[in-house]
Amino acid sequence: MxxxxxxxxxxxxxMATPEMLSEHHSKIILALQVLGRATSEEIAAYxxxxxxxxxxxxxxxxxxNSIVFKPGEKRKTKYGRNAYVYQLIxxxxxxxxxxxx
Numbered sequence: 001m002x003x004x005x006x007x008x009x010x011x012x013x014x015m016a017t018p019e020m021l022s023e024h025h026s027k028i029i030l031a032l033q034v035l036g037r038a039t040s041e042e043i044a045a046y047x048x049x050x051x052x053x054x055x056x057x058x059x060x061x062x063x064x065n066s067i068v069f070k071p072g073e074k075r076k077t078k079y080g081r082n083a084y085v086y087q088l089i090x091x092x093x094x095x096x097x098x099x100x101x
Contacts, residue, residue: 024054024055024058025062025067028047028055028059029088031043032088033088033091036091037073037085037087038085039077039084039085040055040059040083040084040086041055041056041077041083043055043086059086068086068088069086069087070084070085070086070087
């Protein structure tokens with residue numbers, strides 16, 4: 001277990017159902033199909049998610065599954081920090097739930 005991640009984060013992840021996670025993944029993919037390239041903060045804003053970190057927590061999973069990648073661009077967040085920009089690897093592909101989790 002990664003010691004840099006708080007215990008509460010591990011507990012929250014364990015409580016998340018595959019259905020909930022795949023729904024979040026699907027929404028992020030749809031957002032990126034519209035936005036093209038976006039930070040996790042921009043994705044969350046597009047999806048009207050109050051929890052701006054909801055998208056950020058899913059990006060590494062989508063990246064590990066070769067669905068998104070970081071094209072090398074960074075943008076400033078509303079707090080002035082640099083954030084990675086993400087893009088779909090295959091913009092035209094329709095993803096099944098099995099591929100998302």
